Amino acid sequence: MCGSVDGTTAAAARAGAHVVRLPFNLGIGGAVQTGFRYAHENGYRLAVRVDGDGQHDAAQLGALLGPVLADEADIVVGSRFVGAKDDGYRSSATRRAGITILAKTVSMFVRRRVTDPTSGFQALNHKAIALFAAEAVPPDLRAN
Numbered sequence: 001m002c003g004s005v006d007g008t009t010a011a012a013a014r015a016g017a018h019v020v021r022l023p024f025n026l027g028i029g030g031a032v033q034t035g036f037r038y039a040h041e042n043g044y045r046l047a048v049r050v051d052g053d054g055q056h057d058a059a060q061l062g063a064l065l066g067p068v069l070a071d072e073a074d075i076v077v078g079s080r081f082v083g084a085k086d087d088g089y090r091s092s093a094t095r096r097a098g099i100t101i102l103a104k105t106v107s108m109f110v111r112r113r114v115t116d117p118t119s120g121f122q123a124l125n126h127k128a129i130a131l132f133a134a135e136a137v138p139p140d141l142r143a144n
Contacts, residue, residue, distance in 0.1 A: 008052075009021060020034060020035065020038050022034065032049065032132070033132065033133070035047070035049070036124075036129050036132040036133040037133040039129050039133070040126075040129050040130050040133035041133075044126070044129060045125065045126045046065075046068065046069075046123070046124070046125060046126070047123070047124045047128075047129050048061065048064070048065070048122070048123050048124075049120060049121065049122040049123075049124070050120065050121055051120025051121065053120070055080055055120070055121075056078055056080065056119070056120065056121035060078060060121075061123075063078075064076050064078050064121065064122070064123045065123050068123045068124065068125050071125075073125075074124065074125050074127045074128040075122060075123070075124045075125070075128040076122065076123045076124075077114065077116065077117065077119050077121070077122050078116070078119050078121030078122065079115040079116035079119060080116050080119060080121075081115050081116055082115050082116075099116065099117065099118055102117045102118065103115055103116065103117050
């Protein structure tokens, strides 16, 4: 997804990626949802999201894909914190506190340990793609 003017579109196209060009920058949420909508509308059975800020180790892609490919999970979220060395990802104390609270809350609802719910490293199957491709505006707030 490219709405930026920093050369990302050209670099991705040169590398052989299918690029969805946006007319303007929609921000992270708009770009991610556009990607999921593109994947859903084009029949993708699997999608991987990797933020481009260098926080995630792409060499861990196999570990991320494993549970999705084995039909053990609809979505797997990589963590910047599990197994991280001291020189790994560090955020501000306030952000870490917020991530911790959110992680505990999400863990309680999904009944699995979640350590990094704001991670931009995710693998999703077709069910999760469809969920995230859906309209974000609640039906009662949509214009008729």
